Amino acid sequence: MTGHAATRGVISPPNPSMGSGSVPKKYVTRACDACKKRKSKCDGLEPCARCTKSRIECAYRTLYNRGSWRHLRRKLPVQPSSTAATTADLTLPAEGNLTLSHPAEPTVEGVEESTENENAVISAGDASVHNFLHKVSEHLTLIGQALPRTLLRWEEEILNTVGDRSTFVFPPRDTAREYLNCYFEHANVTYRYLLRTETFAILDRVYDDDEAVFEHPATIAILLFAMGVGCIWLASRHSRPLTKQKLKSNHLLQAGQTWLDKTLGKFPPTLDMIKATVLKCQLECAASRHNSAWMTLGMAVRLGQIIGIEREVASTGPSEQFSRKGVFWAMYMLDRYLSVSLGRPMALRDEDITIACPTDLDPETITLLGPQETKVWLGVVAHARLTRIIGYTITRLYPASKHLSDDARDQAVTELERDLQEWENQTPSFFLPPEQEPLAGSQHDFYAIPWIFQRQQKTITAAYHFTCILMYRGDLLREFLHHEPGTPAPSQPSSARIRHCVNHAMAIARIAANIADDSTYNGVYWTTSHFVFCAISVLLVYLALYHAAEDRGAIEEMVEKAMKGHRKLDSSYNFRTQRLLEAGPPLPP
Known part of the structure; x- marks a missing residue:
């Protein structure tokens, strides 16, 4: 029996009742791809007897997710020292340097999951990082390595219902004003649709007990949801405990939902109903309730489409026109970000x-907004136009209806590069990333920039x-x-686009490294x-592929720093996938 077969076939202990010449029963834990497709009995060898007799290829390429993990780990022959590193596994500890170790053998016993269920959430048209890493994981499984089983799934945080929504009491007026100030100046820098x-x-x-205002439930819902967004973001603005602010914002979320429910059945929907629903989506995103946010946004989109919010309307006044444009582009940006992060279709x-x-x-409109809000609108436009390119990227590079050839993918990337170049030409230089890090201080050291514009700049960059x-x-x-295991690994990328990808990843890693020392960052920064x-x-994938990359040391150092920053965002939906980064894909020295 070969080394491969030993991992798929298990010999049962001799049965005392059997004669001495009896052959012990063999349990096969995995069939080859051909036998599995035909639903035929397989002996688990490589090649198996049926494939040998039929003179067809015998392979075990299909990702296997059934049975005891102890018998699924494929044992590769020992490699020479020059290539043995391909079977090493990267471990990124909480502290210290990068260390290399062999993959740990899982201890989960008796796992029973079908391949169909495992792959149900990974499909064509999925532009999420989870699908990207799923493909990496499949390839690693083929060469005898694996990523943690918890990698490809995550759970959103569920906020428990606290108290009776009907007994909600508004916070003190000064506290409410503090929440709204945070909403406008810190939390909502590129989603502008409230005046x-x-x-x-x-x-x-409301605080003057004007009974007339309570006759408009959508208006009260807008106020409560906006206060909720400001409340949860206040932890970031003033370095307060996030858990406490999240609990307070949950009370506002529940109260706002109570008032929003009173608008159910109103047809056609009003613009205030749509604004309230989008605000609820934003609050759920900040609270790491991304599945709920996705469904809430879907409701907002459908309500908006009833009144044609995606279409230009010239007969409205400046206030309504600003609100229509602002709330639509807020929906659009949220739609693109939730789609790419959750791996689900776009609604718009x-x-x-x-x-x-x-x-x-x-x-x-300029008179209505005032000079500062007019300047803030420039950042809104820059961000909205950039998310349009994200949408184009999802549509052109990750289509669900067909598989792109390499030539078609290259052509699509070229078109997207032209779109991005056009965006750069139309966008104020303040929002464009610098070509290189400043050598002597930041531009903020020489003149004061209002915080809201700094936030916009960081967000768009x-x-x-x-x-x-x-x-x-x-x-x-x-x-x-395409890299075959056991063959010499490339020393440098074969494509300039791979280098571009790594450079932009390093730029975000630098942002994350700065987060580690910035007390204003926490889990509300979900994007x-x-x-x-x-x-x-x-x-990590780049380091796993290019063993002798010239910038290897710098990238490894930056990855460690970036991971420390990412841990500060532990209230986001990527908290559980942090385990992946700490286990890491196989990485040679």
């Missing part, structure tokens, strides 16, 4: 959209690097999957958490 003066006026009417189609996202506002990773990641994956996780994943 500050109108929102604070509603707040004053670009071909249905006619509403503009202009940088030049009309004089009436990180989104830019993530967009580039999404565009170029396929080239790295293609080269990784940042996703960006960082994607970047670290790309860097």
